[in-house]
Amino acid sequence: MSLLSLSRVAKRFANGTQALRDLSFTVAPGEFVSLLGPSGCGKSTALRLAAGLLMPDAGAVTFPLGKPEIGFVFQEPTLMPWADALTNARLPLDLKHMPRREANARAAAVLARVGLAGFERALPRELSGGMKMRVSLARALVAEPKLLLLDEPFAALDEITRNRLGDDLLQLWREDGLTVLFVTHSVGESSYLSQRVLVMTPRPGRIAAEIPLAQSRDDRLSPVTVEAQRGISAALNQATA
Amino acid sequence: MRRVYDIALPVLLAALVLGIWEWAIFHWQVPHYVLPSPSAIGRAFCENFSSLMESLASTLAVTLQAFAAACLLGVATAIGFSQSRLLERTLYPYAVILQVTPVVAIAPLILIWVGFERINLALVIIATLVAFFPILAGATLGLKSADFNLLDLARLHGASRAQILWRIRLPTALPYLLSGMKTAGGLALIGAVVAEFVAGSGTATGLAWRIVESGNRLEIATLFAALALLAATGVLIFAALSLLEWALLRRWHESAISQAA
Numbered sequence: 001m002s003l004l005s006l007s008r009v010a011k012r013f014a015n016g017t018q019a020l021r022d023l024s025f026t027v028a029p030g031e032f033v034s035l036l037g038p039s040g041c042g043k044s045t046a047l048r049l050a051a052g053l054l055m056p057d058a059g060a061v062t063f064p065l066g067k068p069e070i071g072f073v074f075q076e077p078t079l080m081p082w083a084d085a086l087t088n089a090r091l092p093l094d095l096k097h098m099p100r101r102e103a104n105a106r107a108a109a110v111l112a113r114v115g116l117a118g119f120e121r122a123l124p125r126e127l128s129g130g131m132k133m134r135v136s137l138a139r140a141l142v143a144e145p146k147l148l149l150l151d152e153p154f155a156a157l158d159e160i161t162r163n164r165l166g167d168d169l170l171q172l173w174r175e176d177g178l179t180v181l182f183v184t185h186s187v188g189e190s191s192y193l194s195q196r197v198l199v200m201t202p203r204p205g206r207i208a209a210e211i212p213l214a215q216s217r218d219d220r221l222s223p224v225t226v227e228a229q230r231g232i233s234a235a236l237n238q239a240t241a
Numbered sequence: 242m243r244r245v246y247d248i249a250l251p252v253l254l255a256a257l258v259l260g261i262w263e264w265a266i267f268h269w270q271v272p273h274y275v276l277p278s279p280s281a282i283g284r285a286f287c288e289n290f291s292s293l294m295e296s297l298a299s300t301l302a303v304t305l306q307a308f309a310a311a312c313l314l315g316v317a318t319a320i321g322f323s324q325s326r327l328l329e330r331t332l333y334p335y336a337v338i339l340q341v342t343p344v345v346a347i348a349p350l351i352l353i354w355v356g357f358e359r360i361n362l363a364l365v366i367i368a369t370l371v372a373f374f375p376i377l378a379g380a381t382l383g384l385k386s387a388d389f390n391l392l393d394l395a396r397l398h399g400a401s402r403a404q405i406l407w408r409i410r411l412p413t414a415l416p417y418l419l420s421g422m423k424t425a426g427g428l429a430l431i432g433a434v435v436a437e438f439v440a441g442s443g444t445a446t447g448l449a450w451r452i453v454e455s456g457n458r459l460e461i462a463t464l465f466a467a468l469a470l471l472a473a474t475g476v477l478i479f480a481a482l483s484l485l486e487w488a489l490l491r492r493w494h495e496s497a498i499s500q501a502a
Contacts, residue, residue, distance in 0.1 A: 053393050072397055078390040082412045082493045092398040094408065123493050143398065 001064045002026035003147060003179050004050055009059035010204075011045055019045045021204035022059075029065065029146075032173055032180045034190035036232065037200030038240050043183040046205065047072075047151050050181060068179075071140030073153040077132035079124040079139075085111060086120040089138040096143070110138045114168065130161035137165075141172065148173075148180045154189070163220070166193055187236065191228040192220050199235045208239030277462035282469070285462035293451065297470055300433050300447035303361065304478070307368030308429040312422065314369070315376025323384040323410060324402065340374040344432060348439040357440075364436040364447075371432030372425040379421020383414025416494050419486040426478040434471065448474075 004027040011020040019042040027033050035043050048054040049061050051072055079088045086107050093103035108120055114134040124132055133153060140148060150169075154162040170193060173180050184190050190197045191213065199209040213228050259279045265271070266278040273281055286293065318336070322329035348367050355363035387410050395405050437449030448467050455464035490497035 048393075051393075051397055053397060070397060072394060074390045074394075076390065078388060078394065080391065080409065080412065082415075091395070091408070095395060095398045095400045095404055125493060125498070139394075 003029045003031075003063065003065055003068060004181065005060075005062045005064055006046065006050065007060050007062070009046070009049060009056045009061060011042070011049065011054065011056055018204040020049075020056075020206065022206045023200075024059075025198050025207050025210075027147075027179060027181055029179055030177055031196065032170075032194045033182065034194035034197045035181060035183045035200065036187065036190045036197050036236065037185065037205060038202055038236075039185060041200045041202050042205030043185075043200060044151050046200075047149050047181065047183050050147075051149055068146035069143055071143065071145035071148045073133075073136050073140045073148070073150045075152045075155055077124065077129075077136040079132060079135055081124050084121045084123055085116060085127070085135045085138075088124070088135050089142050091139055092143040107138070107142055110142045111135070113141070113172070114138045128161075130157055130165060133157060133161075133165060134168075137169070137172075141176075144176075146179060148178050150180065150182045152183055152185065155185070162189075169193065187229050187232050188220065191225055191232055197232050197235075199232065199239050201239045209235035211235055274459040274461050277465060281462045282465040285460070286466035286469070289463055289466065293448075293467060293470060296446060296448045296451045296467070297474065300430075300437065300449065300471075301474060303364045303368055303433040303436070303447065304430045304474075306365045307372055307432060308426055308478075310365065310369040311372035311376050311425050311429060315373055315421070315425070316380050316418065318377050319380030319384055319414075320406065322381050323406070329381075336374065336377055339370060344371050344435055345439060348436055352440060360440055364433060364440065367436035367439070368429050368432030371435070372429035375421040375424040375428065376418070377421075379417045379419075379424075380414055383417030384410045386417065387413040416486075416490055416496060419482070419489065423479060423482045423486065426482045427475055430471070430475050430478060 006026075007024050009020055009023040010018070012018045023042075023046060025033075035046060037043050045054065049056055051070055052061070080091070086104065089111050090103045090107040093106060098106075108117075111117065111120060111134075114137050116131060116134050116138065119127065119131065122131075124135070127135065136153070140150075154165050157165065166189060169180075172178065180194075182190070182193060195213055197211045197213065198207050199211065200206065201208045211228075211232055214224050219225070263278050263280060266276065277285070318332070322333070344367060347370070351367055351370075352360075352363045355366060357363075384406075387405075391409055392405060395409055400408070433447065434449040437447045438453065441453075448471050451467040452464050452471075455461070455467065487497050
């Protein structure tokens with residue numbers, strides 16, 4: 001059974017734009033799935049629907065195994081500028097009224113896992129773009145989610161930082177048995193990170209192609225990864241033609 | 242080095258202007274009931290020191306009470322607006338009407354309604370009306386300025402309206418609120434003075450009354466002393482609120498950081 005299922009979902013915005021039509025896909029527990037498409041194809045909208053931040057006009061968003069704890073990472077770090085890294089990472093726990101001592105311990109542990117040990121007291125403005133993104137990732141992980149939704153989280157970062165964060169995300173996914181739905185417009189990123197790539201059409205978005213990928217992609221330039229990129233690019237070209 | 246100039250240049254200008262003023266009074270033999278010399282004003286200030294301080298205390302008490310009331314009312318109303326669009330749409334036009342109606346025009350009415358036996362309350366109400374709007378406007382804008390994604394994230398994690406207000410909206414609103422408070426501090430003083438003027442000399446005891454009384458008696462030097470005291474009080478209120486702003490924002494808000502750099 002799938003963890004997340006979107007079936008024939010449609011969404012129109014208040015300004016009349018039809019963002020999604022007949023969008024259907026599923027994500028299995030423990031899977032790493034990329035949602036790939038051109039800018040403005042409704043990828044982010046699909047992710048917000050999955051998170052329950054938007055309601056579909058038609059169709060259904062369901063969780064056949066029960067509603068999981070969800071972590072969400074935006075394209076921008078979206079931190080509270082007045083609060084330090086620990087307080088930012090702790091936010092989901094604070095909202096659940098977890099005792100401060102326990103929440104602090106868990107937030108510190110998750111900050112250490114994303115490589116920010118020693119930066120607990122740093123304010124967002126004192127951190128680099130990549131480090132801010134790590135705080136954002138820590139905040140998404142702190143409540144131990146089953147489903148991690150990421151909306152082009154590394155798009156604003158330089159390539160070196162982006163690759164490093166991608167590797168760290170893969171490692172967290174392997175260690176925690178997370179389920180990841182990763183929205184991106186980068187063929188390279190989707191080919192390297194995910195087990196399955198869902199290629200979307202331009203607006204109104206729906207799934208144009210589904211590309212399963214080989215499991216063992218140990219680096220970004222291995223022949224398997226490059227071959228996968230060729231296939232994804234072809235599907236993307238066809239979808240946007 | 243820049244800090245030294247920031248203080249030294251205005252002080253130098255003041256010394257220059259006062260020097261020329263003093264010299265001009267002496268040179269042209271200007272009568273003291275038209276324009277007293279700075280030294281005469283200084284003398285009047287020292288001679289009337291204790292009564293001037295009493296008047297200042299009276300005006301300052303009205304100002305501070307009005308400022309506190311304006312802060313409480315303004316923030317409470319802004320929170321109400323942020324929780325209910327309906328409330329905002331219904332009340333905001335009246336807040337604007339209140340703001341654009343000259344307070345001098347409604348002050349007599351308030352004095353009559355509250356009664357001259359409770360003159361202090363009337364003065365505080367009038368000054369509060371003057372200081373209220375910038376607080377409301379600042380806090381309303383600030384509460385609306387919260388990052389939409391951050392609000393979505395909080396909702397995703399099951400935040401209640403109260404949690405969103407306390408953890409996200411209010412901290413976001415703080416810089417806007419403080420900016421409104423800086424304007425409101427000066428306005429509360431202006432409101433207190435205007436209210437005293439309208440109340441007249443019979444009952445009020447503040448600095449405005451001293452100015453009216455000195456004017457009537459042609460004690461222009463005392464008038465100037467009261468005026469200078471009033472200006473200094475205004476500057477002090479502004480400085481105190483700027484300091485508060487700096488203390489609260491210096492670690493994270495762009496406005497305070499660039500000042501410190």
